[in-house]
Amino acid sequence: MIINGVAIDDTFAEAFGMRGIRLIITAYNETWALHSANALTGFATSVIACGAEAGIERMMSPDETPDGRPGVSVLVFAVSSKELIKQIERRVGQCVLTSPTSAIFAGLDEGDPVPLGKTLRYxxxxxxxxxxxxxxxxxxxxxxxGEFLVQDTARMVKAVGGGNFLVLADTQVQALEACEAAIVDMRKLPEIVMPFPGGVVRSGSKVGSKYKALSASTNDAFCPTLRGATKSELDERIGAVLEIVIDGLTDASVKKAMEVGMRAVCRIGAAGGIRRLSAGNYGGKLGQFQYHLREILK
Amino acid sequence: MSALTFTLRSAPAQRVDVGMLNPAALAGQAASDIAAIALNVGKRAVRADELFDITGDDTTDIVFRGDCRTLERIGAGMKSGRVTVDGDAGPYVGQGLLGGTITVAGSAGAFCATGMKGGRIDIAGNVGESAGGAIPGEMKGMAGGLLLVGGHAGDRLGDRMRRGQILVAGNAGDYCGSRMIAGTIAVAGSLGAYPAYGMKRGTLIFNALPAQMLPTIVDCGAHRLGFLSLLYASWKGLPGPFGALDAGACTVRRYMGDMAVGGRGELLVRG
Structure with missing residues (x-):
């Protein structure tokens, strides 16, 4: 499959079942709501070392929020209910309770309970x-x-973490600009976040390492500087590879985000130095969800 | 189906407990069974059809007509459905109400909504003393739901109230919120003396300070309280002055008390 000169690999993204939650942070103005939301979703790029993956879903106007003030909708994901509850308590306690004028509310009405004010009240x-x-x-x-207003309990649902696609381009700048365009379009979608800095990640990983202490290590097959020294997936034209990782509240929202992102990259096409789209997987053995690129783009 | 209507043949000389004439208790009963229900008038038991003209057959929609001021416990303990009183009602309207709605076109007697846990009671006129309050021997008064009063409320409004909301469009008597444990009472009109007497927790919302305040109520200053925007928004569309409150106008003067009993209650004075 080739779209606008971009070859679509016959492969799939492998994603995992996670637990996800939506929270609504409000404040006196948008700036302070964002300060709080940025802190809560900070250092939450990968569950491997952060405990959670999180991001800002969208800004909310005063007429959309429970208390009629400007707000931010954030999504947080973790590998288990227990871990998500722990992360929410810590992050809300340290990043929202502490932030001037802030208030926080549940963003989902259905699902399993996650204590918010229930524990922070003490x-x-x-x-x-x-x-x-x-x-x-x-x-x-x-x-x-004044007063910190916090809803007693929020709700978490079964969610999907780790939807992804790889952008293979002639140069680092071309790969980055294509990813930026994809992120702009993807951020318009509900129920998803791209948890890495700016929504883009360069350090794609493979399972395992030569060092016993590490469970994951650099994805050498996609590292352009190792093209001649390892079993590379890259031909001589590829100068850089970047990845966009997607976490979503539903399978459908992750799939939709991948489609929107990949189509944005394809619009730039070969004329913009984009050569291929691929995806990260573990042979289909680890994740519950598989997103086949060609199926999504057909 | 038409509303099951109980029209008093004449006003009873003594009080009559009509608590059992509610949607849950009458569901599935034949007209003859309903007519044969024994009601106590003083020490005399009388059949329901001796006291009332009974028409209609919809047990989920019950109407009382006539001079009902001697009828006690109208709609008591009901879980769903609707009870309407086409005039004044006696004491204990909606006692222990769990769900459904009770509407009184006139005024209601004492202890309206006592022990209420859910549902909604609309009184177009006034309510007697201890509306939402605990009856003697009970530790708690109202414990949930919404009581709307279009007129004035008597003394000890919400006495020992545990949860729920009482909104009074008119004035309230002395000792409003006395011994209150939790919940919310809002009064749009003026207040009698000494609100929040013995108040442990809960919220009283007034438009002006009462003439006489207890010395154990302390001034905490004017503040914007965010929860009020949610509270006002939840009242939007209700009849009376509270349904039209501006959800953004959340700045109030906050008093706390009663410091004689812990002082975690609050009086919020708007404007």
Missing amino acids: FGDGFQTSKQIAGKRYWRIPVMD
């Missing part, structure tokens, strides 16, 4: 108060700028 040292409004419980925790 920061109030007995001065915290709860309010049940329209069937939902909230906690008001006194803080130095």
Whole structure:
């Protein structure tokens, strides 16, 4: 399959079942809501070492948020319910409770419970108060700028982590610009985040390492500087490879994001130095979800 | 089907407990069975059809007509459906209400909504003393649901209230929110003396300070409280002044008390 001069590899992205949650952070203005959201989703690129993968889903206007203030919708993913609950408690406690004027609410109505205010309320040292409004419980925790308003419980659902595609280009800059274009289009979609810096990752990994302590190591087959020294997947024209990783609340949302992203890359095409699209997988043995590139783009 | 309607033949001289004439208790009963239900008038047991003209057959929609001021416990304990009183009602309207709606076109007597846990009660007129309050011997008053009062409320509104919301469009009497444990009471009109007497937790929302405040209520200053925007938004569309509140107008003067009993309750004065 070739689209606009870009060869689509006959391969698939392998993704994993995760637990995902949507939270809505509001604040006095968009700037402060973003400060809090950026902190909460910071250092959350890969579950391998961060405990969670997270990102900003979208900005929310005051008429969309529970308390009528500007807001940010964030998605957080982890490998298990237990880990997600731990990550949410830490991240909300350190990054939202601490952020001036902030409030935080559940973004999903269905799913398994994740304590928010239920555990954070103890920061109030007995001065915290709860309010049940329209069937939902909230906690008001006194803080130095007034009150931190936090919903008692949020909801988490079964989700998908690790949808991906690789952009193979003539040069590093061409690969990067194509990925930037893809990210712009993908960020318009609901229920997904691209957790790496700017949505793009350069250090794709393979399972295992020559060093016993490491469970993953650089994907040498896609490293252009090793083309002649390893069993490379790259021909002599490929100068750089970048990857876009997608986490989503549903299988369909990840698939849609991959399609939108890959089509954006294909629009740039061979004229822009894009040669191939490929994907990362583990032979289909590890992940519950497979996203075949040619099926998605047909 | 038409509403099951109980029209009083004449106002009883003594109080009558009509708590069993609610949708859950009457569901599936034949008209003859409903007519034969024994109601106590003083020490005399009378058949329901001796007291009322009974028409209609929809047990989920019950209407009381006539001078109902001596009828007690209208809609008590009901779980769903609708009860309407076409005039004034007696005491204990909606006692222990779990769900459904009760609408009173006139006023209601004392202890309206006592022990209520869910559902909604609309009183177009006034309510007597201890609306949403605990009856003697009970540790808790209202424990959930919504009580809307279009007129005025008597003394001890929400006494020992545990949860739920009471919205009063008119004035409230003395000791509003006395011994309150939790929940929310809002009064649009003026207040009697000493609100929040013995109040442990919960929220009282007023438009103005009462004439007499307890010395154990302390001023915490004017603040913007974010939860009010959610609260006001949840009231949007309700009849009366609370349904039209601006959800963005969340700045209030906050008083805390009653410091004699822990002082975690709050009085919020708008404007």
